Amino acid sequence: MTPIRVMPVAVLSVCVAAGAARAEAEKPKQEEMQKVEIKGSAAKYDARRDDTASKTVVNAEEIQKYGDTSVNDVLKRLPGITVGGAAGRGGGEIRMRGLGVGYTQILINGERAPAGFSIDSLAPDVIERIEVLRAASAEFSTQSIAGTINIVLKKALKAAQRELKLSQAKGSKSSSSPSMSLQMSDKQDRTSYSFGANAWHFRYDRMTPTWETGADADGAPDYARASSWQDKGKGDGFNLSPRINWMLEGGDTLTSQTFFNWNRFASNSHGRTETAFGDGPDYDRSDNSYSNHSAFGRTDLNWVHKLEEGAKFDLKAAVSEARNTADSLQLAGNRGLPATLLRTVTSASTEQGFSTQGKYSTPYTFDDKDAAEHALSMGWDAGVTQRDDTRVQRDADLPGSSPINSDEGFTAKVTRLALYGQDEWNITPRWSVYTGLRWEGLDTRADGDSIDPVQNRSSVFSPLLQTLVKLPNKKDQIRFALTRTYKAPSTAALIPRKFTSTNNSPTEPDRRGNPNLKPELALGLDASFEHYWGDGGLLSASASVRRIENYTHQGLFYEDQRWFSTAINDGRAETRGIELEAKFPARVLVDHAPNLDLRASVSRNWSRVDSVPGPDNRLDQQVPLSATLGIDYKTPDGQMSTGSNFSFRNGGLARLSGTQGGYTSVRRDLDVYALWKLDPQNNLRVAVSNLLAQDYTTESLYNDSHGSINRMTVASGEAQLRVTVETRF
Known part of the structure; x- marks a missing residue:
């Protein structure tokens, strides 16, 4: 149909x-x-098969399969998505098409999270589904050059449900992470509700070694250093997600949904550097303590009004607030002499926001004789965010010291407005077209005691086209998409305040914002072929290309006897990629096969930055190759299921500018799980993540006419065993 x-x-x-x-x-x-x-x-x-606008939906069963406590661990198993950093250390960049920060749009219920909120702190148990959009749509922001990942939180259910999960995870290197999850929902008359609560604690103790070598202009080694960084930390956090639905007269609905997240973290670390030959660093020992408290809350009210002939009006308004405080103390010295650096940094930020979205949608035919179906919609998306940020750095006036004191506070206001319209058009039973137009404008204003006033205004007009052609055999289909997307500079990247490094060098520079940044603009083309067969079988092949103007990267400069890094626009870039995916139950290949579900994917990405000399002038250290391989088995009676997933992410050398480069090692993750349904109310889930426990190596490279620097860091890998008890009551 x-x-x-x-x-x-x-x-x-x-x-x-x-x-x-x-x-x-x-x-x-x-x-x-x-x-x-x-x-x-x-x-x-099936949304993936039947929607004109390309979308892959990951349901709650898939999300919770491995008993993860981090949404990043869920995302790393999805085809075409990679998560940066070392396994098990959290905070890694979420990448589509291998592209990093800002190129992949991450949304919660269709809206961006505030600055400073870590998606990694979002508990998978509060998620209803994850939507992966590889091509932009007008309804969501087109700040999605690589694509969009929309995390949809759980909604009220029609039937009463109460579920409690208790989990304990233990790492192979003394880390531990207990957690708890409670989910409840019920319905009475015209009212239904759901409530989710998640709490966790974690603790770790790890050692991170670093080696740095330098050479002169002739290539002769002139210094070599080895450093160790011992870091002990612990943290706590919880999520609350209450939701209430009311069914009104005439079929209208009113929904109130709130999400609250709280985290605290504390760590103590000790750095020691030994110099084999040549000059040592400014400080060869450093003792540090750090603490952080953060909270984020958002509540929205959503009214859906039904009109005649299938039309409806959807209106939503939301308010949010985020608070973050951090304190650090650093004591550093050199060559066994008394400390010459005693630095305290205190920071605090508050972000308050209001947003509103509205959409009118209606099915439509141009005349009674025209069998073609249209689904027209138009709407707006507007919001304003006010941010107050302070950062005070104080260095004690010790003998032999050179104090650097600063008050880096600012107030910023970001206003955005978007207007859009779209049409999903069934031209024939086998051919449908999606067209969309979206205009989006951003205005950022900031001021502070230590910075000049900042005003950055930009707007982007995005025409969008997607089409789906179903071939006569009813098993094969072809998709095409032509999109215009962009990447807007973050508020922090626009504020020209300084962050000073302890051992200033080309590989450890100070950082500073750039108020003159422009958005990156991208013209994209996507094409894919999909073959469906049997019950759940899929083979797909896709290709994409993006041409990016105003490419932004971190420039490196030397000023007032110190190195500093700031984002700059620097010409054009291009990225290309292909992706292959297969998933199917074994029974579609062999009759009477065991109840096995198989899946595999591989993604190959290329890119080139015009202003950076090659080879290896990849865009934002793009991941060139990634792959996943998974298998799941369920017993005939459904009482026991097990499976495993292998994720591969290639690294390699990348040139960032004429003088800068970086290297990342290969990352391999192997996860396994088993679930036993003990009775209708109780389950036992056991999972092992990062079973291979591989180390992760990164290098920062610098080379100019005066010499070269190579700084290599190794993050140790750690396997983790997690046992979860699930009970319904």
């Missing part, structure tokens, strides 16, 4: 109503056949 592909809920409702109207005029047997046909069509609806 073609209409189901474009508007599955609305069209299905029309079909059901039409079937009911015919029921009295038809025979009982015909009536029964009609009901079976409608239910079958609804059950077979």
